[in-house]
Amino acid sequence: MSPNPRRLVPDLVILAAAVGLFFVFPYDLAFLTRILIMVVFVLSLDLVLGYAGIATLGHAAMYGTGAYAAGLFAIHVSADPLLGLAAGAVAGAAIAAVSGLIMMRAHGLTLLMLSIAVAQVLQEVANKARPVTGGADGLRGIRMEPVLGIWEFDFIGRTGYWYAFTVMALVLVMLKVVVASPFGLSARGIHESPARMRAIGTPVYARLVAIYTLAGGIAGVAGALAAQVTSLVSLEVYSFEHSAEAVIMLVLGGTGRLYGAVLGVALFMTVEHLAAAVDPFNWLFIIGALVLGVVFFVPAGLMGVPGALARLGRGR
Amino acid sequence: MSGLEVNGLNKSFGGLTVCKDVTFELGPGDRKALIGPNGAGKTTLANLITGIAPPSSGTIRLDGRDLRGLREPQRVRAGIAKTFQITTLFKRLTVRENIRLGVSERKRQGLKLLRRADGDRATEAEVAELMHQFRLTRHADTTVENLAYGQQRLIEMALTLALHPRILILDEPAAGVPTSENHLIVEAIERLPKDLAVLIIEHDMQLVFKVARSIIVLVNGAILTEGTPREISRDRQVRDLYLGAGHG
Numbered sequence: 001m002s003p004n005p006r007r008l009v010p011d012l013v014i015l016a017a018a019v020g021l022f023f024v025f026p027y028d029l030a031f032l033t034r035i036l037i038m039v040v041f042v043l044s045l046d047l048v049l050g051y052a053g054i055a056t057l058g059h060a061a062m063y064g065t066g067a068y069a070a071g072l073f074a075i076h077v078s079a080d081p082l083l084g085l086a087a088g089a090v091a092g093a094a095i096a097a098v099s100g101l102i103m104m105r106a107h108g109l110t111l112l113m114l115s116i117a118v119a120q121v122l123q124e125v126a127n128k129a130r131p132v133t134g135g136a137d138g139l140r141g142i143r144m145e146p147v148l149g150i151w152e153f154d155f156i157g158r159t160g161y162w163y164a165f166t167v168m169a170l171v172l173v174m175l176k177v178v179v180a181s182p183f184g185l186s187a188r189g190i191h192e193s194p195a196r197m198r199a200i201g202t203p204v205y206a207r208l209v210a211i212y213t214l215a216g217g218i219a220g221v222a223g224a225l226a227a228q229v230t231s232l233v234s235l236e237v238y239s240f241e242h243s244a245e246a247v248i249m250l251v252l253g254g255t256g257r258l259y260g261a262v263l264g265v266a267l268f269m270t271v272e273h274l275a276a277a278v279d280p281f282n283w284l285f286i287i288g289a290l291v292l293g294v295v296f297f298v299p300a301g302l303m304g305v306p307g308a309l310a311r312l313g314r315g316r
Numbered sequence: 317m318s319g320l321e322v323n324g325l326n327k328s329f330g331g332l333t334v335c336k337d338v339t340f341e342l343g344p345g346d347r348k349a350l351i352g353p354n355g356a357g358k359t360t361l362a363n364l365i366t367g368i369a370p371p372s373s374g375t376i377r378l379d380g381r382d383l384r385g386l387r388e389p390q391r392v393r394a395g396i397a398k399t400f401q402i403t404t405l406f407k408r409l410t411v412r413e414n415i416r417l418g419v420s421e422r423k424r425q426g427l428k429l430l431r432r433a434d435g436d437r438a439t440e441a442e443v444a445e446l447m448h449q450f451r452l453t454r455h456a457d458t459t460v461e462n463l464a465y466g467q468q469r470l471i472e473m474a475l476t477l478a479l480h481p482r483i484l485i486l487d488e489p490a491a492g493v494p495t496s497e498n499h500l501i502v503e504a505i506e507r508l509p510k511d512l513a514v515l516i517i518e519h520d521m522q523l524v525f526k527v528a529r530s531i532i533v534l535v536n537g538a539i540l541t542e543g544t545p546r547e548i549s550r551d552r553q554v555r556d557l558y559l560g561a562g563h564g
């Protein structure tokens with residue numbers, strides 16, 4: 001489909017990095033797996049925010065719902081990981097579709113507030129539904145069967161790592177296809193000018209709900225992955241911080257280009273990891289400085305750096 | 317009847333009435349111009365027809381069917397399209413992508429997820445043809461925001477024609493187009509399918525006389541008169557309006 005092999009370079013870099021990190025940091029696989037899961041989450045956010053321009057600070061609503069759905073599914077229905085992922089995807093998509101019906105009517109600040117409210121409401125529901133969700137204690141007792149009946153989840157997290165990597169890679173490939181499709185083009189069109197989209201006959205509201213629902217399914221997969229790999233779902237899955245950090249990571253890496261999500265998450269979480277180890281009290285400053293620096297010097301995000309350098313070069 | 321029928325249309329914004337009992341028809345093959353001073357309500361009338369704004373009262377019919385319940389996208393799909401007086405494009409998309417989006421949405425392919433947007437031969441051929449017609453081929457892969465305003469006006473026109481409308485409303489298509497490119501607009505209008513119904517809003521009288529076979533004069537939201545270019549150019553009231561006010 002993509003005749004130009006150079007397009008595969010970023011994918012090969014990611015694959016090589018995954019293999020390399022696996023061998024170089026065999027005792028940090030849990031952390032690396034968290035990065036991979038976050039990448040899936042932020043990729044989903046990129047479709048919503050980066051491509052379609054939907055302002056949201058509540059993307060955790062779908063992640064959290066996917067996590068609880070997968071956790072409950074594992075406990076009550078089937079401990080098969082892939083079926084659990086599907087449950088997470090369906091749940092994430094469903095909550096996105098329902099909340100999207102209301103949210104996609106709104107714009108700007110109202111939309112932002114609504115997005116926060118939806119996640120908060122869900123968090124409160126999960127908190128109150130203690131008999132089902134475990135409330136503030138979290139959902140416990142998730143035991144997963146081996147992936148495809150072959151690979152057992154182990155203590156060091158090798159299976160979890162490759163499982164999360166595979167899912168992340170599939171999501172990335174799928175999104176590459178989607179953003180290059182007529183559907184993806186229409187998402188960018190809505191971002192640029194909803195008024196013009198209506199004038200070319202696009203039912204903008206319905207299209208936005210569709211985009212949001214698809215992204216919700218992917219965010220649900222991310223949540224499901226987290227539930228399966230950590231065997232735990234806590235109320236934190238719905239936290240505002242979770243949604244907000246995802247936005248920061250995306251902006252850091254660069255919106256509307258998918259690889260920006262990968263880069264932003266990897267950088268943010270690594271810096272956070274290291275800074276927190278060095279100075280557990282002030283690491284937020286380091287993160288803050290990093291974000292400010294990028295926003296100030298390369299507004300397009302880190303993925304925009306090569307372009308910015310090229311322009312500098314030509315300017316001389 | 318087939319075509320567009322506007323009947324007793326009114327529109328006010330708060331206390332300001334900008335459309336007063338407007339009634340006219342636009343049938344297949346018509347080339348009508350809508351002229352009138354700044355603020356006469358021409359753009360508002362166009363917006364009422366395409367469904368951007370709802371009228372306060374009155375009816376708009378397409379082929380005898382009342383459009384009341386239809387929103388803008390549905391009206392577009394029913395065959396009514398208009399260009400914007402103030403260029404409204406997908407600024408950070410390339411020229412090619414802008415027009416491709418128009419064609420792809422017209423073909424109702426916007427929900428296709430698994431094939432490439434640039435992978436449809438018929439669509440690409442159509443996009444190439446439109447770009448060629450408006451001398452945009454050279455800029456095909458330039459983002460629209462990096463083009464001169466005059467070129468953006470041409471994209472505005474190309475994007476609207478990509479919708480294959482039956483009723484076409486052009487809101488000052490030539491405003492902002494350099495004189496040297498003006499003929500592209502005229503040619504585009506002359507080349508339109510013969511059975512297309514065209515309403516052209518324009519201040520440039522030369523252009524109006526070149527393309528219009530009938531002219532509606534709108535003043536303060538109401539139709540002052542309607543007639544052939546010859547009749548209109550002889551009309552005392554119209555002459556007072558245009559010449560008396562120091563224009564022309």
Ligand SMILES: Nc1ncnc2c1ncn2[C@@H]1O[C@H](COP(=O)(O)OP(=O)(O)OP(=O)(O)O)[C@@H](O)[C@H]1O
Pocket residue numbers: 329332334352353354355356357358359360361401
């Ligand atoms: N959304 C709105 N709210 C309030 N007033 C409006 C609105 N849109 C237009 N108007 C007013 O309606 C009147 C008609 O405006 P309109 O843009 O339709 O005129 P026009 O004939 O297209 O003028 P021009 O030749 O300058 O394009 C103007 O007085 C304008 O200020």
Ligand SMILES: [Mg+2]
Pocket residue numbers: 358359360401487
């Ligand atoms: Mg106007």
